[in-house]
Amino acid sequence: MFEKAFAEKGKLTIHEKYHSGERSYKCTFCEKTFLEKRTLTVHTRTHTGEKPYKCNFCEKTFPESSKLTIHNRSHTGEKTFKCNLCEKAFVIKSLLTVHKRSRNGENPYKCDFCDRTFPRNDKLTVHKRIHTGGYHSNVISVKM
DSSP states (O other), rough: OOOOOOSHHHHHHHHHHHHHHHOOOOOOOTTOOSSSSSHHHHHHHHOOOOOOETTTTTTOOOOHHHHHHHHHHHHHHOOOOSSSSSSOOEESSHHHHHHHHHHHOOOOOEEEEESOOEESSHHHHHHHHHHHHSSOOOOOBBBB
């Protein structure tokens, strides 16, 4: 049996809801449901267009504080995520992940039409246009 400990009772409650499938918070715009109220709040902003987080450098606004944090790095030059294999550093973790895949030769996204694999889903999407003749296919396969 797998055991996991939580420092806060609220985190345990959310974790238990995840496993039970309980999703108490429902979007009034599109019927999607969520485990946490804060996730619903952020989602609702996709419908309302609300962007309460404003950049102090350029006045651009964002629906989530985390998106503002990432954006601010474009002004400060901060690159928090560093590769342990080389000297490269990245603004966001996902870019580091893609970089590591390219260094390791890992290509988890496989084309449904041929045997080609890719390190990024967007590269697979572009490739699939060869087979579909356009922008129709957005199905992805992840190699496990």
